[in-house]
Structure formats: C-alpha cells, structure tokens
Amino acid sequence: MQTIHPTLLVGPADWDARQMPREEFDERLAVLWRDYPDASGAVVYGNSNCHAALAYLTNFTPKLEAALAFIPRHGEAQLLIGGGVNMVPAAKPLTFVENLAPLREAAKAAAAWARTLPAGDIIMIGGDAMPTGMRRAFDQALGADRKIETADATLQARMTIKRPRELHVLRAACTTLDAAAQALHNALHDNKRVTDCILLAEHAALRRGAQDVRSLFSLDGGRTLRPFDIPLAERRDPLQVYLAVRQSGYWADGFVRVAPAGDTLQEKIGGILDTMVAAAKPGLSCRDLTKIADAERGSLQLHPLADNVFGNSIGLALDEPPNLVRDSNVRLEAGAVYSLRAGLLDEAGAGAISSAIVAMTASGSDVLWRDSAKP
C-alpha cells in the first residue's frame, strides 16, 4: 500500500546484533554469490523511500540521504553515506559495515572500486531507484569495462522467503500493529474524533518502539481512504483505517474497520477474509484464491483498494513484490509472508476493507495478524 512518504525517517533503526547477528547477513550474501557465480562484487543503492535490499544486505536504513554499498565477493563491504563526512558517525550504529565514507561522485567512486576487484561481473541492485542522472553516470562509468547485471528480481525472490530471524521480527511487528489497532478501537469506543483515533493508534505503536508508522483513513464510510492532513473535529462510526508499522526494519500493515456489532458489511467482509486465510496454501494461484473469495462475495462490488491487487508480500518494504493480482498466475510460496485484504462496497456506496498477515507454512498458513472484524 502506498502512503505519504515522510521527508525524514526518524525512528529507531540501529543495528541490533542480538536480533540480526553478523552471520545472518553473511548467509544472505552467500546466497547472493551463489545466485551470481560470475560476479566479483555488488553495488547496492538505497534511499529513504526505497532501501529494502540495502537493509537486507547491510541493515542500513538511509534516514536522510541516499546510500550506496560496495560489496566485494571477498573482503569487507564499504558503505557510502549521503550528507558529507560529518554524517558518518551518526550512521555507524545503523550497520555492521565498518568502512563508512561520505557519498560523493557516486559513479566515479563505483568505477574506482570496481577496478580493485578481480575479473568478473558486477551486479547492481537498486539501480532503478537511483536518480536518473546518477544511473546514467553509473552506466557510463561501469559499463565500459565490466558486465553489469541487474539483480533486483533474483534478490527479491530470495527476500520473499523469510528466514527464521526475519519471521521472529515480523511477529514482533505484528504485535505492535495489534497494539495500534487496539488503541484505535479504544479511541473510537471513547468517542474520540476521527484524527484523534488515528493519532492514538500511531502513538501506541511508537511507544512500543516502532521505527515508522503510517496511516490512511476514511471520511466517507469506507469508500475512499486519505492520508492525515489536519486534525478534524468529526467522528466516524464505522471507522475504516489503514495502519502500517515498521519495527526493527520490518513492516506489518493492516486494514482495520471498527464497526458496531451486527454491521452487515462487517460480517460479510470478515467472512470473505476468513475464507481467504483458510484457503491460502503454497502453490495456490492468485486466480484461484480470488475465485474462492468471489464465491463468498455475492452481488456486492469489490472495493477499489482490493479489486485488482488484493495483497502483497511484506517485509523490509511495505509494498514488497510480488503483488497479489486478481487474475494472475502468481502462486503463494511456502516461507513467504503476505498481507491479504478483502474489500467490498455496498449498494449505498459504503465500503469495508479488512486484512490479515499470513506466514505460509509447508501446507497452509499461520496467521500473524488479523483485523478483529469477525463474521
């Protein structure tokens, strides 16, 4: 899901060696080198908006300006940090990489680093997120001497299958999401104004150490969602909200709908979500999963936020590929974690969306979080 991107990432992002020890990253890199046996090094770019791969390989979250990792197959990585030499000390706690330097003339720096490597390809990750000018300079600086291979899709396929330590952190993120959702319920029951409900939910997540919190909410009975703009005096019941929390690098998100008991749309949407969660198993295609959900839907219209795309993989990125697209042949994978959503519009135009986060097991799925909208 897309939310408003904040201008600066401010939450806790220090490397926690107990939670993600160095050997975890070594193992991830070993897999990358196995996938690219001819590569002698990797260039990994990340910025505050798009840095899942950089975080996966270095633990580094670029809070302010972009960062670039040069990772040789043999030897120590180097991390170049935007913002000048005085930014380096503040960046050190965010990564296990010891060789940090300011990011200047990125393409030239990459070419100089590449010349230190033995013969072999260079793999590029995050190159599509580079500013256009920077990427063109990279292609020019690196392309003459070396074969540059884009590795985003291959690495992403690895990142989709969560490792045990990642699953542990994702569970913690889901617990924080649940605390935020509970605070939302409590606020509505206390008759709080709509934006106060959002603020209280976000604060509940921050008090649990969330690195980031994002939200969207509805002012029109769940038909559309919008980001926070200014505090509003209005109250909404039912209240439709989207919450996303990031903890220790990993995202958990959910559509939360708080409605009075007996709400017909709530019951319908809860039933569909339960059906989807129960059906989710490795090998099931998106097409078949939507067929199963559609059987529950009856004549009600799909919600625009859950019509074509009804979920995605989730992890170090909030909108991690693959998207789960209605008529696609993409199949659910064992070991992956998905955010699944069901959404409907009723005849009067009111909307409801409810979601769950599921970890795929060998034969089915384990529910890590679910909106408490029950049928």
Next chain:
Amino acid sequence: MTFEQRLAEIRGRLCATSLDRVVAVHDGAHFIEKPDPVKVLTGFKALGPVAAVLDRGGAVSLVVTPRWDAERARECCPGANVIPADDVIDGIEAALGSSPGDVGIAGLAVVPYRIGKCLTELLPRAQPVDAIVFEPARRKIDTELAYAREATRIAELGFQRLLELAGPGMSEDELASELRWHSKSLGAEDNFVLLCAAPHNKAVAPSNGRRMQKGDIIVCELTPSYRGQLAQICRTIVLGEAPALLREKYDLVSTAMRAGFAAANPGAAMADVCAAINTVLEAEGYGEFCHPPHIRRRGHGLGFGSIGPGDVALDNRIVLEPDMLFMIHPNQYLPETGYLLCGEPVIMTAQGVEVLTHQQAALAEIAV
C-alpha cells in the same frame, strides 16, 4: 499572489517558448530538498508517482497513482482533469493523447531511473524546462505564506515540547519520534525532525539510538509541514547548565544570524546574506569554519513545492524579492563548542525580512 496568478505566470512562460506543453513529474518521495513541480502546478501532495500536464491554453491534467487516490486529487484540484493510473507513464501517455506536440519536462533530473528512463523513451525529444515552473515559484503564494506561519507556530510549540521531554536516558530516536508525533497532533502532516546530541557535535545528523546524557548539547531542526508547506526553526539546548564559553559562542552565532537578517533586503543578492553572516564569524577568527565540511550554507528555501529562492550561499546570486520564504540559519561549527544551531524562517517584505517566529533562538537549558 494567488495560486491562479502564479499558474498564469507559468503559462505565460510556456507561451513564450515554442513548446506546446509542460509535463511535470514527481515520484511521491517527498524530501525537504527535492522540489515538486507537480505540487507547484496543482497544489497536490501525492502518495505515489504523479504528473501534471499544462498546455498553452492553461488546461491542467493531473495523473495520479495509485488510482484509488484520484478522488482526493479531484477535491484538491477541482480545476484539473484528474487521470487515475496504475502507472504514471501510462497516465502521462493518456494525458498527452495521440498528438503530444512539442513537450518540455520539469522534474526529470530527480525522478528515479525507472520513471526517467520510460519518460525519455516516451518523449525522446523533450527538453528539461524546470525553470518555466520553478522561477515563478521562487516567491510563495498567499496560501503558502499563511501555511508557513502556521507551520512556524507548530515548530515553536514543538520546541516547548522538546524542553519538556528531553532528558538523560532518553534516546535521540525516542525524542525525535515523539516530537514528530506531537507536531502531527497539532496539524503538521509531516516534520523533518533532524536531531542529535553529544557533548561536542560535529554536525546535526539524523537521530540514532544513542541515549542522551547530562552535559549533552542537543542540536535540532524542527521542520513541520502544514498542508504541504514547510517552515523550520533551528535550536540548541544543553542538558544541564550551559558553560559560560558556550553562552558566549552562542551569542556570536546569534549575532551572525541577525547580521543575516539585516542584509536580507529586496534587491540584495542571496549571496550577500551569506557573506554578512560569514563576516561576523570571520571577524572572530572562524574563517576556516565558514566552509565545508563545517558549513555548506547559511539557510535554504522551504518546500515541498518549490525550494526557491535556494540556498543562503555565496554562489547563489538570486535577487531577493518580496514573498520569498527561506531559512536564515548560521548553524556553525566552532572548535570550542562543537556545532551550534540557530535559525529562523523569514519572509521577504518590501522593508526587509519578517521573522516568523515569536521567540528567536536563544541557548536553552534543561535542568537535570
């Protein structure tokens, strides 16, 4: 100046060229230093990649991703033809139709390659025309100035909250997160809270997990955005009693800031403001610290739309005009004290600068 008047000026500049249309593009990754030409043309702050197409007749199309955000765009920009799209390039293609004519692009240099590559393939002959959009936006419109005043009010309340919250044992991250949330509760949809603490800061840097201690000097930039318009205050706080030397040096930086205010007059160059600040510090023997890596600039414009009139820097020759909004912040590293933050948002008027804060920067202490 109203939004409509500025749009008319942009259209006038377009009509003075041989171009048929301007395509403005932004990736939705809002950043304090990244201008957003779509916001200038439409006022819309997007969730995802977005584009605006302005033609010579003045018609504006707004391409919005994700498509489900189109209704908010229509609310925000009732005069625009809103085109919902799954992919911004497809939306631009739809907006341009089968005869795009001669097209210029604003914002191309800073969009990610995945967008820039497709856009240049779609419009191979298009030239960058950022100046058409951003030059008229070097001055703020009435609503942006009003929003900057409100953002400044929120920033000052945020500073009061900082004085209540900060103390030994709290991490920089915890403080930054709380301040960001607090400003949201006051109406700021975003806040660039750049904050760190140490006995001797080399710079102001993003917060991390370091826990603050007695004797630390907290340096912070609080930069709330109200309805998409940023304003900033730069402040320095001591956890404990400030030593006399620190007070003395902070007075020096404050004096330099006031010299900057005095030099900022209509018709002066922005470089003159920087030079006036440097002169105060150079006179006290800090000339070598008036350049990188210690200091890059003495202030900057405030987005999220245009970041004009640009940096308060020696190489910025832009001439100051009424309704320009920018920061004046000496923000100086001094070897005796470390980095000190001191800065205010100002609006140029016909008479000189109007400082937007009610209480200008002074060295603050938190009893511990």
